[in-house]
Amino acid sequence: MWAVWLGQVSRRNPAHGTATTVARAMRLIEEGFLNEASVAELADRLGVGPRHLLRLFVRHTGATPTEVAATRRVQKAKRLIDETEMPMSEISHAAGFRSLRRFNDAFRATYRRPPSSFRAI
Secondary structure, eight states, X not given: OHHHHHHHHHTSOXXXXXXHHHHHHHHHHHTTHHHHSOXXXXXXXXXXXXXXXXXXXXXXHSSOHHHHHHXXXXXXXXXXXXXXXXXXXXXXXXXXXXXXXXXXXXXXXXXXXXXXXXXXX
């Protein structure tokens, strides 16, 4: 989903600095930047203020950087559940969750069922 958006932005005129800033942020988020750093650190890395970055994200994606990162983590976890036999604790860590509890909570909030239920299918 985000890769499509990133591709669309990269084909645009480079004069659209705000879209380019969001695209750069999206790449960093895809690489897991927000797993270890804050939105303020992301903004600093991009050379903008945190509030400005938040406004840009909402304008261009309809979500905050934190929401984008959370979605990325859940999607990665779901893919690992589907494609591997890794234990849930390893999937949680590999997807960027700081704890198994947060992993379970995020998964339930997104899919309305526990991650282990996808293995039973």
